[in-house]
Amino acid sequence: MTETSQGVNSVDIAVSILTFVASQNGQARAIDIATGCGLSKSRLHKYLVSLCRTGMLRQNEKGLYSVGATALQLAESHTGERNAINELNSVLVTFRDNFNHSTGVVVVSDNGLMLKHYNRSFRNVDIDYLPNTLVPLHASAAGQVFMSFSGYQAQNQAQNELIEQIKSQGYAVRYNPTKGIPGAQSIACPLRNSKGELIAIAVTMGFFTKEAIPQIASQLLSSVASLHPQG
Missing domain, CATH: 3.30.450.40 (GAF domain)
Structure with a gap:
């Protein structure tokens, strides 16, 4: 078995969710994320809870999900410089x-x-x-x-x-x-x-x-x- 085949499936799914949200002008409804990522609503909900808890996503008062503070911080620190x-x-x-x-x-x-x-x-x-x-x-x-x-x-x-x-x-x-x-x-x-x-x-x-x-x-x-x- 190669190293690339030993990855964690849940990480792949989380990345696909973040990528989908980013592709929707940075915000999306849960139902659209589920459709776009091929996930059931119940399975998606578990990922959304974890992603919001870690700051990778955030949910506004209307229920829309957008990229969170943690994800933005990671994106900005890739060079090690401001x-x-x-x-x-x-x-x-x-x-x-x-x-x-x-x-x-x-x-x-x-x-x-x-x-x-x-x-x-x-x-x-x-x-x-x-x-x-x-x-x-x-x-x-x-x-x-x-x-x-x-x-x-x-x-x-x-x-x-x-x-x-x-x-x-x-x-x-x-x-x-x-x-x-x-x-x-x-x-x-x-x-x-x-x-x-x-x-x-x-x-x-x-x-x-x-x-x-x-x-x-x-x-x-x-x-x-x-x-x-x-x-």
């Missing part, structure tokens, strides 16, 4: 769990701004994004933050005034709905290192009322401020 982007995403997962708003991490890639992480809210109706979605520079809150904190040169007076406003308040808001997502807004703020250089952009998005935006922005700023700048 990873600011993963740490920011952990903070935004907590923000999502506390306030039930979708969140994401936008980074600068070779192709432009890219949504690297996306954490969907637990609302029945919300916005969904695919991994590595490109983010428009001029039609997004993340793009406004990038222009304000990256050394970008304003193209006109109106843009310059917008940049100065964002620098002053510390965050940007996209009030106008994106094409295909009527009524949706987004709020973004920067994560910078100790030199003031932009590392990544924290974003929360959803169907916000205009009156609620200042409070949500304040909560987002406080969450990001809990991280210690690097470099």
Whole structure:
């Protein structure tokens, strides 16, 4: 018998459950996990209890399961060094769990701004994004933050005034709905290192009322401020 054939079946099942949840934008119902992993409801329940008890999964008030704090910590520690982007995403997962708003991490890639992480809210109706979605520079809150904190040169007076406003308040808001997502807004703020250089952009998005935006922005700023700048 080879070494690979002597594994523990229960570990394989637990990994398949975690992999399935991660593949569903990071959250799933028990019935969908059972179907996706080929498990009976009673057998799945035992795994879910253990995975939640160890922090590999967590269950919210609506019964949905998402990746837990232990799993996120393991994912972030694979290099043995602090990873600011993963740490920011952990903070935004907590923000999502506390306030039930979708969140994401936008980074600068070779192709432009890219949504690297996306954490969907637990609302029945919300916005969904695919991994590595490109983010428009001029039609997004993340793009406004990038222009304000990256050394970008304003193209006109109106843009310059917008940049100065964002620098002053510390965050940007996209009030106008994106094409295909009527009524949706987004709020973004920067994560910078100790030199003031932009590392990544924290974003929360959803169907916000205009009156609620200042409070949500304040909560987002406080969450990001809990991280210690690097470099």
